[in-house]
Amino acid sequence: MSGRWRVGMDMGGTFTDVIALHPEEAPRTAKTPTRADDPVAGIMAALAAVGLAPEEVEELAHGTTRITNALVEGRLAPVALIATAGFEDIVEIGRQSRRDLYRLAVPPKPPAPVPRERRFALPGRLAHDGTELAPLPEGAAEAAAEAALATGAEAIAVCLLHAYANPAHEQAVAARLAGRARHLALSHRINPEAREYERTLTTVLSAAVMPLAADYLAELRAGLPPAVRLSVMHSAGGLARPEEAAARPLAMALSGPAAGVAAAAAVARSLGEPALLTFDMGGTTTDVALVLEGRPEVTADARLADHPLRQPMVAIESIGAGGGSLVRLGPAGLSIGPQSAGADPGPACYGRGGREPTVCDAHAALGYLNPRRRLGGRIALDPEAARAALAPLAARLGLGVVETALGVLRVADATMARALNRITVERGVDGRGAALLAYGGMGPMHAAGLARAYGLARVIVPAASSAFSALGCVAAETSALRQRTLRLDAAGFDAEAFAAARAALAAEAAAALPAGPAGPRIEEVALMRYRGQSQPLETPLPPGRCDGAALAAALRARHLAVFGFALGEAWEVLGLRVTARLPRTPPPPPPAEALGPPEPFAVDPCWFAPGPPTPTPRYARAALAPPHRIAGPAVIEDEWSTILVPEGWAATPEAHGHLRLEPGA
């Protein structure tokens, strides 16, 4: 008989965070080393760390950086590409723009993911509406297939012009390859959207990680008891079946960060927050994302390792500034990151030889970090080393160390506020009404300052903020997203064709989900614009049949909301995105322990302004429970993070174990 534990794991490059939930028991969390060489052994070790045998597990949902790392490090399987004749070089040509405007000394472009000798031309030509302009000549598919197979490449990618509108030619080639190519990626399956460079790259990169993904998932399946339900976090913040993930391995490319955002979405749903900005501040980077109505905002045009990856992914704005980022004064002024003190030596306050000041050192110098604690149980904090690292910078600026440290934090906030602005403005959302959900090692310490700088009214520090991404895996809904090009315009709008395309895409998305007692929820977005505009607006579709007038009204409302004006004129539909989800009932909040008013375990000097320090109480997070509020200034600590409550703010424990920070005593 199967167990009843539901386990979430976030398998990062170095560590695996694990959380185990049971209907009748307290949650368990642990952190164990990731085993890149033997993922099954790594999972077994993580289960052991939370005291579980595999047989006790009902469900194992995990996020992994395996695919991400392979892409970033260029560990790609050899691929052969079959492309429309005349377009075999498109993978090398790209979009012809450069990344850096002024810098000439940029490193050379990475080599194309398929070298010239493994790119093969296929005659025959389709038009944008799928019409066949030139048929596939007799024997052409066969010849191209043979040539591709003869390279010995492990995976074969096929990307033909306009295949999103008519897959016939790709299917003809696939028929010659079926059963002979070990892995096959067809562009009309992987990414049925216009723009040949992006589709080709997405198809080629999918092929290039298919062997890795398939072997990995097969190994997991074989190593776990058959009764364990296995699923993988996909980049859009939902869970996928292993077979689905193996068929579309790029969907795992943002698996890790998506898990954190999925957890944030679960928190938003449980608290009923309509708009939430996530703030995941780690050592070297900070990721922010937007969650509206409990669902992560998704983008279909992401980039990774300088490659376009056109798969629906959680829209994450990542900046190279985190706790370990170096603070430097250069010609551009005071900058934070992207250079980082890294894990070794780490910030100066780790006392392991770091000499340059970091953001973390500014916190340490101001007394926020507890000098009696050992970070991760090992590193003793050295506030004096932090002050010493800041001193030269302070001297150059003609200021004291405290003023400098306070200033560094303000600049860090301004840097991050820009990321919050980008992620909201792009979507026509005024982020200032949103709540800020802080996690990651440094997020909870920075959150209130950032909220003040950006004008947000409240901060939430979730329960289990250390194993937050692991929690995201067990809290996420199972979902599948499909996006395709569909060109229809206002003049002679074909409501039949539109309805048929919607239904077909919804059926495809639903088929990717495991069968469940209740059918999936379907959400549909039309990618629409006024004729001549560049990028389409994601326009939510009303349920049921849509005629032209309904679409025009939907676009008008959306355009007004995003840009402040709308024109009553020719519009067009460019594409459709359908999301199918199996809603998951969130576990009920554990009964909050009734605790008395908390007592600080220490009172330390902290600086919130230049001048003498303020005696500031420190509380253990475990000692907090509703309804007792903590008035700032105060510091709250849990095992992995330090939460700063500034003066004029207060912290309130919530029933779910989350902590709410807001202005007001």
Next chain:
Amino acid sequence: MSLDPFRLEVLRHALSGIAEEMSHVVMRAARSPLLREAGDLSSALTDAAGGLVAQGRDIPVHLGVMAFTVGAFLARVPAERLRPGDVWFTNLPELGGNHLPDVKAIRPLFAEGRLLAFAVSLAHWADIGGAWPGSYVAEAREALQEGLRIPPLRLFSAEGPDREKIALVLANTRGPEEREGDMLAQVAATRAAEARFAALCAEHGAATVEAAMAALHDRSEAAMREALAGLPQGVHEGEDWLDDDGPGGAPARIHVRIALEGGEALFDFAGTDAALAGPLNTTPSVAAAAVYYAMKAIAGPEIPPNAGCYRPLRLAIPPGSLLDPPPEKPLVGGNHETSQRVVDAIFRAFAPSIPERLSAGGPTTSGLLIFGGRDAAGAWKTLYEPHGGGEGARSGRHGAAATRVHLTNTNNTPAEVIEAEFPVRIERMALRRGSGGEGRWRGGEGVVRDYRVLAEELSLTTMVERRLVPPWGLAGGQAGAPFRIELHRPDGTVEELRGKENRRLRRGDLVRIMTSGGGGYGPAEG
């Protein structure tokens, strides 16, 4: 509130964020295809005197130009006439401008009852009237043939749009509906800037924001002086050549004599040819943008670009030359052709002394083909196709294939998008093998792209340089292959097209463009 170094940083981020947000709004809401796939737009904030403070998404030539636009605008429209809620439009090249299609929307920003800044949105309209669809009149011999000239006009005010004036502007363009969309997108961008800027002043105080803008200028000036001092001091001379004067005459010379001393530089363009017959002339603002780009790329890529950077750079341009032509001269192509020649001349001036800090010659042209025609409903449609080529090699690496260099950075448009919207078929998009110049380090490869005409008739404009004068090799490297444009008729005849001409195309014609390979670096080994 005082301006400590941290508040300055906070304000720098906020001001840059405003400019970024403006570009985002234009990019998404505007209508011209160039703004979408190609990203031919820029945004800026300036101080009350017009000094550039922050910029959004970059086209380097625009941002150089926008450092002058507001200053020249204020010389025509005194600040006393400006009111909150105004949005003024202009495209006059002589007002710190570049060419007619780049239309600037200028909104004055007020705080605490006084003028404090300007938000400027520049967008390349796909058509601004004139003798030929797309407003690139390769055969223009006078400025008036190039399209509608808009002196500063208040098209929007706090009372709303000035409909009659707007109608006058739109009536002089092809595709007025699209142009109205562009115009409204630019207004929306400056409106977003106004709201953000007001919030910034409310939080920090107008005087503090003003002080921050001045401090940012000073800081960039100091950084530029330091960068200039790090270059070999003394005199550097160089020159480069335009393929022809437009109609196909002799190559035209750009000569520069750079005197570097004590953290300042004088760029003297004496010896540059007189104004040309065809539209390859340009404005002193464009020349300044090119100088500024070149010095930033060579000496200090990390210096925040703003008006302070210009202070140590002085230009001497002979009046009447092709860099400061009489106002009646055409100049539409000078913006992206002649400007790039200025960059080449400066690079070549430094080639003998610091080759290791440069790149060899590349596709320093827009490589532009413009197709125009009417759709089934009779509306004008324009397909604007800029082409990259092989990057020049550098010491230590080969040049990249198929890229844009220096002053422009526009994308290409996918075949799958073009074919859905315009009656041409892209029959080939391939690397031009062997086009890179030989050398110790090879120049990058150009591309070959074929356009098949599917309509009864289309217009074609070419605006291409580096067709006769090839991308130069550096430090002993070979030149790259030059551009070549061919017109293949259905009867099998093949004709080579010139770099600046207007042609009628018929159904079945095929236009092939082969773009330049990059110059090589260093002598090729054995």
